[in-house]
Amino acid sequence: MRDPAGQNLVLAHGPYRAEVVTVGAGLRSLSYDGRPLLAGYPAGQVCPDYRGWVLMPWPNRVGDGAYEFGGRRLRLPLTEPERGNALHGLAGWVEWTLAHHDDTHASLRLALVPQAGYPFPLDLAVDYELTDTGLRVTLAATNAGPTAAPYGTGHHPYFTFDRPVDELTLQIPATTWCPMDERGLARPAQPVAGTAYDFREGRLVGDAVIDHPFGGLTDRVVTITDPEGRAVTLTLDDGFGWVHVFTSDTHDPPRRSLAVEPTTCPPDAFRTGVDLVVLEPGETHRASFTVAGGCVLSR
Structure with missing residues (x-):
């Protein structure tokens, strides 16, 4: 019986183990010494809640699916109809081509064809690599068309x-x-200073309800720590300027996982233009992040 997530690609290096799937080039699981770092999903199940999704050619939402670019008025299919939004791009429910797979590395590729609402051909690439320092994820897009294309990207780990x-x-x-x-x-965007959204010094999530983008990064490392001092770190390269944090309040069960999503722009960038990438013909945009876990912080 065919797995709805496509082919399952296992990666292992030292204490790390990961599973990557070919549908959506998604990250199904990641563990350290047998302890899950990500809330994944089992084989045979359709990906729930966009877990481990690659978000291309835009992350998060485009309001009404409608935007203007290059003097054209464009309208995307509404994939979140209850809110009237186009959600999380066009690459998630597509079977990607496996370009390479070995014990520590998986490379997937997708030729995104021009379509209603996004008439821009892109060559997309996702690479996952396990190293001593954790799982490195690289997202890339090349404009394969004759005109400039709007673009944003992100990843959706819980x-x-x-x-x-x-x-x-x-x-x-x-x-x-x-x-x-x-x-x-x-x-x-507003300053975090003096608000409930100031996590610069690190503090308990507590009863905070979060589904918000954070920008103006002064460092590239986001850290999550449990009461025992175990930590997971998300380290961004210069390609990512935002992180979107979600406390999973609408999930079942609620508030059992914390999404920290590296993104190149905040939601609705196709309409607002905030940190929107404009890919010129032949141009490539590349962004990477690394997830590391298993460490115990000094207390």
């Missing part, structure tokens, strides 16, 4: 410590955050 997120300490080196409207669309 971190887990097998306990409520209320008990976790979160540190985000972000100086700004975006309020969100009832449709999950970002309003203009």
Whole structure:
């Protein structure tokens, strides 16, 4: 029987083990010494809650699916119809081509064809590599068309410590955050100073309800720590300027995993233009991040 997530690609290096799937080039699981770092999903199951998704050619939402680019008015299919949004790009429910797989590395490729609402051909690439320092994920897109193309990207990992997120300490080196409207669309960025969204020094998540983008990063490392001092770190390269944090309040069960999503832009960038990447013909955009776990921080 065919797995709805496609081919399952196992990677292993030292204490790390990961599973990558060919549908959506997604990350199904990641563990350290047998302990899950990510809330994944088992073989034979359709990916729930966008877990481990690659978000291309835009992350998060485009309000009404409608935007203007290059003097054209374009409309994307509404994949979140209850809110009237186009959600998480066009590459998630597509079978990617496996370009390479060995014990520690998987490379997947997708030729994204021009289509309604996004008439721009892109050559997409995702690489996963396990090293001594953790799992490195690289997302790349090359404009294969004759005109400029709007673009953004991100990844959607849900971190887990097998306990409520209320008990976790979160540190985000972000100086700004975006309020969100009832449709999950970002309003203009505001300083985190003096708000409930200031996690620069690291503090308990507690009962905070978070589904917001954070920007103005002064450092590239986001850290999540449990009460025993075990930590997971997400280290971004220069290609990512934002992280979107979600406390999983609408999931079943709620608040058992914490999404920390590296993104190149906040939600609705196709309409607002905030940190929107414009890919010129033949141009490639590349962004990477690394997930490391298993360490115990000094207390």
